Amino acid sequence: MATDDEVRLVVPSSPEFVRLARVTASGLASRLGFGFDEIEDLRLAVDELCHAVIGASGRPGALSLRFVLDGNELCVEGTGHFDPGGPPVALSQLSRQILTALVDRHDVRPDEDGRPVVWIRKRPVRSGQ
Amino acid sequence: MTTGQDERELLRRQFSEFAVSRDPALREILVNAHLGLAEYLARRFANRGEPLDDLVQVASIGLVKAVDRFDPDRAVEFSTYATHTIVGELKRHFRDKGWAVRAPRRLQELYLRLGEVISTLSQQLGRSPTIAELAREVEASEEEVLEALEAGQAYRFASLDAPAPGPDDEGSSTMASQLGEEDPTMASAEDRAALSPLLERLPARERRILFLRFFQGMTQSEIADQLGISQMHVSRLLARSLAQLRSLAESPDGI
Numbered sequence: 001m002a003t004d005d006e007v008r009l010v011v012p013s014s015p016e017f018v019r020l021a022r023v024t025a026s027g028l029a030s031r032l033g034f035g036f037d038e039i040e041d042l043r044l045a046v047d048e049l050c051h052a053v054i055g056a057s058g059r060p061g062a063l064s065l066r067f068v069l070d071g072n073e074l075c076v077e078g079t080g081h082f083d084p085g086g087p088p089v090a091l092s093q094l095s096r097q098i099l100t101a102l103v104d105r106h107d108v109r110p111d112e113d114g115r116p117v118v119w120i121r122k123r124p125v126r127s128g129q
Numbered sequence: 130m131t132t133g134q135d136e137r138e139l140l141r142r143q144f145s146e147f148a149v150s151r152d153p154a155l156r157e158i159l160v161n162a163h164l165g166l167a168e169y170l171a172r173r174f175a176n177r178g179e180p181l182d183d184l185v186q187v188a189s190i191g192l193v194k195a196v197d198r199f200d201p202d203r204a205v206e207f208s209t210y211a212t213h214t215i216v217g218e219l220k221r222h223f224r225d226k227g228w229a230v231r232a233p234r235r236l237q238e239l240y241l242r243l244g245e246v247i248s249t250l251s252q253q254l255g256r257s258p259t260i261a262e263l264a265r266e267v268e269a270s271e272e273e274v275l276e277a278l279e280a281g282q283a284y285r286f287a288s289l290d291a292p293a294p295g296p297d298d299e300g301s302s303t304m305a306s307q308l309g310e311e312d313p314t315m316a317s318a319e320d321r322a323a324l325s326p327l328l329e330r331l332p333a334r335e336r337r338i339l340f341l342r343f344f345q346g347m348t349q350s351e352i353a354d355q356l357g358i359s360q361m362h363v364s365r366l367l368a369r370s371l372a373q374l375r376s377l378a379e380s381p382d383g384i
Contacts, residue, residue, distance in 0.1 A: 019279065025273050026260075035257035036247055037350055039278070040364040044371060056375035092378065094327060098371065101343045 005069035013080055014058035017094040018050040020064050032072050034124045045077055045102040045120050051116050052091050053080045059087075073104075079115050081099055087115040135254075142200040153329040159196045163211060168193045168214045174223070184219065190373055191218030195331050240281035242267055243274065244361045251360075257350060281361065327374055335370040342367060 004117040009024055012016035025046045026039050032041065041046035054063050059101055091099070091108055099106040103122040111117050140162060147155045167188035175181045176315045193210035219340045245264045250258040328336050341355070342363075349367070351359040 023275065026279070027364035030271055030275060033259055033261075035259055036263065037348055037360070038277075039260065040349055040360070042277050043279075044364075044367055047368065047371065051375050056372075056374075056379040094202035094374070094378075098343050115218070123220055 007067040009065040009067070011063050011065070012058075012081070013054040013063040014060045015051070015054070015056075016085075017063070018047060018054075021050050021063075021076075021078075022046050022065055024038055024065070025074065028059075028067055028069060029074050029122075029124075032069065032074060032124055034074075036123070041072070041102045042122055045099055045106075045122070048098055048102070049076060049078050049118050049120055053078045053089050053097055053116075055087065065116045070121075071123075073121055075119060077117050077119040079111060079117045081115075087111055089118065091118065140207070140208070141201060144199060144207060148199075148201055153326070156193075156196055156330070160193055163192055163196075164189065166208060166211060167215055170212065170219065174219045179223075184368070186373070187219055187222045188215050189332070190376060191215035194218070197207070197330075212285065228239070236273075236277045238278045239267065239269060239273060240361075241275040243277060243281075244359050247360060251302070281365065327377055330377055331370060333372065335366065335373070338363065338366050339370050339374075 007024060007028065009020060011020055019093075022043045025042055029039050029042050042068060050063060050065075054061075059080075059082060061080060066077040066079075066082060066104050068077075090107070091106075096106070106118075106120040108116050108118050118120040140159070143155060143159055146152075147159060170187055171181060171184035171188040174184050180218065190213060191214050195207070196215035198214070199207055199210055201207075243263060246263060247258060250262060250266060254262075258266075260271050260274055262272045269277075328339060331339070338352060338356075341352050342349065347355070349360050349363045353363045356363070
């Protein structure tokens with residue numbers, strides 16, 4: 001973490017706050033010289049990521065997001081903080097298909113506490129000027 | 130409207146058949162047969178600050194859910210059942226709106242101007258412009274450009290009836306008419322099999338654009354070129370369709 005640029009965001013896990021994740025991601029991507037095409041794709045990918053965590057219409061709890069500038073690559077991670085017993089966080093086959101088209105890499109991994117973290121990574125095709 | 134007894138009997142048989150076969154083609158027939166009901170109900174929710182076209186989309190989602198869930202053995206007419214489901218979907222749409230108020234006029238204007246500038250710059254540069262380049266061209270800050278793009282993309286602000294912005298706009302052609310026809314690449318049974326059953330439940334034009342982006346791997350710019358519309362519209366349509374897919378997936382009978 002010493003050399004990484006990192007932004008963290010914790011929002012209620014409800015659809016109207018996903019906008020903040022999109023704005024943050026596109027702002028950071030713009031600094032990395034992402035083109036308009038790539039930023040629009042990234043926006044859709046962040047949508048997909050957030051909703052994979054909170055569901056289509058949200059659920060009680062919090063969504064924590066971590067944005068990392070790793071060289072010229074942007075990494076976005078989303079974790080849900082929910083009461084136990086709700087539906088499990090997972091990427092559907094269709095979500096994976098969508099993310100494959102939108103970002104370079106994506107997956108789900110457990111964090112230190114075993115909570116699932118949905119993550120995406122994307123770098124601009126042409127480095128910005 | 131002539132809903133004669135024969136027609137009603139035919140629908141009843143189709144519902145019974147669909148309850149067993151779940152045939153997507155039959156689903157489409159049943160949905161199309163009741164689109165008028167969805168539109169009628171959407172109109173009753175108009176004049177509340179939401180574009181009618183968005184409301185029709187929401188009502189159509191409710192209709193699809195109703196077709197999927199309807200039990201023809203129960204002693205209730207489909208139209209009664211569907212009205213309940215569609216109105217529920219429309220009410221939920223307004224309830225979920227939250228703070229999604231209209232973007233300030235300044236951002237709306239900037240968004241429309243960006244539509245033109247993106248097309249022009251993309252042609253000049255032979256690639257997608259960066260946000261910095263866009264900001265320079267429209268003499269705004271990068272933050273303003275990003276805010277405008279965000280405001281424009283939020284699918285609730287977008288209406289398919291709005292004319293496509295940009296130089297490709299003839300004023301008369303709308304998204305809906307341009308996307309109406311079926312894509313030949315969708316035709317083969319193999320391709321259709323590759324699609325998620327969820328996609329089958331979207332209208333043909335949405336399915337086509339999702340297919341080109343996520344299954345054919347075309348970029349948003351390429352799709353825009355192929356369909357002769359602005360890239361902004363492609364982007365908005367994608368965002369909206371994905372939101373609809375999520376809504377469908379989360380319904381109890383989702384896949």
